[in-house]
Amino acid sequence: MRPFEFQRATSESEAIAAAAAGARYLAGGTTLVDLMREEVETPEKVVDINRLPLNYIRATDEAIVIGALARMSEVAANQDVRRLQPLIPETLTEGASPQLRNVASIGGNLLQRVRCPYFRMLDAACNKRVPGSGCSAIGGLNAGHAILGTSEHCAATHPSDLAVSLVALDATLLLKGPRGERAIPVTDLFRLPEATPHLEHTLEPGELIAEIRIPNGPYARKARYLKVRDRSSYEFALVSAAAALHIEDGLVKEARIAAGGVGTRPWRMNAVEAALLGKPASRISYEAAAAVSTEGTRPLSGNGYKVKLLPATIVRALEMAGEVA
Ligand SMILES: Cc1cc2nc3c(=O)[nH]c(=O)nc-3n(C[C@H](O)[C@H](O)[C@H](O)COP(=O)(O)OP(=O)(O)OC[C@H]3O[C@@H](n4cnc5c(N)ncnc54)[C@H](O)[C@@H]3O)c2cc1C
Numbered sequence: 001m002r003p004f005e006f007q008r009a010t011s012e013s014e015a016i017a018a019a020a021a022g023a024r025y026l027a028g029g030t031t032l033v034d035l036m037r038e039e040v041e042t043p044e045k046v047v048d049i050n051r052l053p054l055n056y057i058r059a060t061d062e063a064i065v066i067g068a069l070a071r072m073s074e075v076a077a078n079q080d081v082r083r084l085q086p087l088i089p090e091t092l093t094e095g096a097s098p099q100l101r102n103v104a105s106i107g108g109n110l111l112q113r114v115r116c117p118y119f120r121m122l123d124a125a126c127n128k129r130v131p132g133s134g135c136s137a138i139g140g141l142n143a144g145h146a147i148l149g150t151s152e153h154c155a156a157t158h159p160s161d162l163a164v165s166l167v168a169l170d171a172t173l174l175l176k177g178p179r180g181e182r183a184i185p186v187t188d189l190f191r192l193p194e195a196t197p198h199l200e201h202t203l204e205p206g207e208l209i210a211e212i213r214i215p216n217g218p219y220a221r222k223a224r225y226l227k228v229r230d231r232s233s234y235e236f237a238l239v240s241a242a243a244a245l246h247i248e249d250g251l252v253k254e255a256r257i258a259a260g261g262v263g264t265r266p267w268r269m270n271a272v273e274a275a276l277l278g279k280p281a282s283r284i285s286y287e288a289a290a291a292v293s294t295e296g297t298r299p300l301s302g303n304g305y306k307v308k309l310l311p312a313t314i315v316r317a318l319e320m321a322g323e324v325a
């Protein structure tokens with residue numbers, strides 16, 4: 001690990017000023033420290049934000065509001081979250097390991113880095129790590145890579161499970177930065193790789209994720225997360241789907257669906273949602289709607305199986321959501 005300067009911030013303004021001057025925020029460190037150890041990331045300065053008052057979970061009639069420093073395990077165990085937003089605990093417990101979830105923060109989860117193996121191999125070409133160096137995955141091993149939102153410069157999937165469910169649930173972020181506060185939909189946090197895969201998010205220099213707001217829509221209680229992976233724990237998604245349904249008189253009144261493991265960012269399935277509206281809540285409708293999920297997919301040499309696995313995963317997630325009492 002390269003030497004770096006360490007600062008422990010005791011106020012948001014102190015942290016934001018340090019980050020605006022180039023320091024990296026440190027929350028649980030389960031992504032950042034890992035990458036610094038491997039010298040994939042080499043920040044000259046790190047600012048620890050764990051003393052900031054951003055570890056809270058609040059339930060209101062309209063939304064669940066989660067401070068960015070709440071730990072994954074705390075959010076998954078919270079009774080209000082379990083009652084009003086059951087998709088979130090299910091999604092969180094499908095990720096990482098109990099030990100990691102005790103340490104990893106909700107804000108850090110959204111900004112974790114990709115799991116493409118070449119990103120971590122310092123001697124491999126990787127546009128995300130070294131802009132302009134090329135992409136080893138496109139002509140190399142790419143079975144785990146994306147089929148949506150790729151470019152000739154990068155095809156790495158976004159790794160966060162939580163981000164998939166937050167995108168499905170229309171969650172928003174409160175950001176605080178040198179120029180004040182703003183709120184954005186979670187979906188707007190993530191950039192497509194296009195020609196600049198090293199730019200992964202839309203935060204301005206120094207901006208801090210302060211909290212996440214998840215609206216309590218009528219669909220939120222009938223929601224499930226299905227994660228398909230190589231082994232049943234401690235593994236990232238090959239394909240995942242978050243599905244939330246509002247069903248009345250046997251018909252789909254509202255649907256919220258997003259997929260993981262297939263896109264270079266968490267992928268909202270707007271066309272699938274539209275195809276479900278007004279249809280009977282049945283496997284036949286789910287299959288017909290999920291068929292449009294593959295529009296625009298561009299498989300690589302090793303990941304064509306995801307084009308079949310994606311609609312199948314969505315159908316099963318919809319069935320699971322429809323079965324919630
Ligand atoms: C072995 C292993 C398996 C894993 N499996 C999964 C999995 O299956 N599914 C899954 O979703 N995740 C998985 N993860 C990822 C894990 O969930 C993330 O590492 C963790 O959530 C990151 O949170 P952190 O608080 O440790 O972030 P840190 O490592 O502290 O920070 C991560 C990044 O976010 C930035 N950051 C942190 N907080 C803020 C903030 N409030 N505002 C702005 N920037 C911020 C940091 O500067 C850094 O760039 C796994 C990780 C490991 C190591």
Ligand code: SF4
Pocket residue numbers: 114116117118119125126127128129134135136137138153154155156197
């Ligand atoms: S897919 Fe992206 S992260 Fe992986 S080698 Fe290519 S540029 Fe790097």
